[in-house]
Amino acid sequence: MAAETGTPTTLTLKSNDDELFSVAESAAILSVTIRNMVEDGCAGGVIPLDNVDGKTLASVITYMNGISAIPADEEKKKSYRDKFLSDKDFETLADMVLAANYLNMSCLMDAVSAKIAQVMEKKSVGWVRRKFGIENDYTPEEEAAVKEEHKWTFEGVETDDDN
């Protein structure tokens, strides 16, 4: 269990679709959930992460490795986060925000939340319903009334058919 002195400890994480990942302990403990496991001495074998799938976990580990390689420089960390999230689509971001929440990684959580908000800017109500899988539970009259109340907020909205 205990690693020999000098060599960095490696943890094995298992996604909910049974993929295994090796990650340096120093990077993995960015997740408070994993850090607690390590501190409680129950990180010896394989750590099962029941709420995270393999694709998302791979992404999160890339982030863990990337951000922990940057020394304490908030500017550089911020630009790494921006770059890391720049090419992610909405679905990936949604998966990541859930993973970040489950793994208790506040810096990733903040960055992903901000990125999702940025993606949602100027989007139509229909786009949001589709992406979030939300069913419209307003009656047509109710919806018209709410819309009427904030009519000007529908100006300059992106067209509905984009993805």
Added chain:
Amino acid sequence: MYTVKIKFEKNKKKKARKEVAAQLNSDILSETLSRLRVKDLLRFKCVCKEWHHLISRREFIKLHLENSIYRPILLNKSSFVACPRLFPPPDAANYDLESTTNFTNMVFAGSSCDGLVCLLNDEHGIIHIWNPPLRSHACIPITKPRGYIRCFWFGRHNDEYKILLGTHNWGDARIHLIRPYNDDGHCSYKSSHELRNNYHYLYDTIGTLSNSNVHWAAVSRRVPLPPHVSIFSYDLVHESVGEVPIPEHMRGSSSLTEFKLGETNGCLSCLLKRLSSTDGVSYESELWVMREYGVEESWTKVGISPLDRLYSSSSYESSLRTRVPQVELDQPARIRSPFYTKQVYVESLVSPRQGARCDHSRFCCSG
């Protein structure tokens, strides 16, 4: 065979992922939505009843305000003061201008807090509280105080919005406290305190909040004596007027041209601008910080700048405290703060009609 399997897996995942977005619980959803601008949020009230309820909640309005602080809109310092035609803020060309026509009469002063802009219409004795992106506006009639209005402050203290008005009437100087959102729903126009020292001229009409006191710098000019600066304060806890001690050498001389109050690292600070003692032509600015509130000896010079156009804003939002560059208190530093010259506006969902109280959602969350 292998590739087929991968393909199948992918399709399955895509379907599952769609539900992931729906899995976002209200905490995660609040965290995400609180990063949005007001216009988007108001539109997304239409998404479903649950979102309408969430966006209308008091806790959410607070969280949104906290996150708004990290994306301030910088305005030229005087945008809110005496220039109502500059409404709305330059960054917000789409804000409705209709309501601003009310402001073209004489506006004495204005400042903003928590996304609420407070303007005083001196002529008619009306206080306007306006949330530009929310397009919501409240008029509060007040009993017009006697005399000239000389100083002003609008802000939040102990979770209550308050307005201070300073008047000057034939040597009688008073501070009036107005609580626009009183418990009974009516504006209260409360105490009036006589100032011990007459103030003759104010460096800045908008007060500076620090340590539960609102401060103004005033100067008396009794020719042929050199100008004499004092900082008077209004204690929001005890509702009384006082004076902040400053050392004699800061009080000024004929070379002093500016004396601006601000808050630096949570301490009351002031920016002095005076003619250089070496050449008598250029200007020097000094930043002084009162490290221990109310203690005259604790005033420390922390910064010095040769720039001649350096001003402090006495009216940046209290929330800006975190944004003011941290000056190294133990080392003299060059002042390079862009924020010191700007007034800051942050967007919020706070209703001008009810202060921090929430707009009740008509659509209660059934879940």
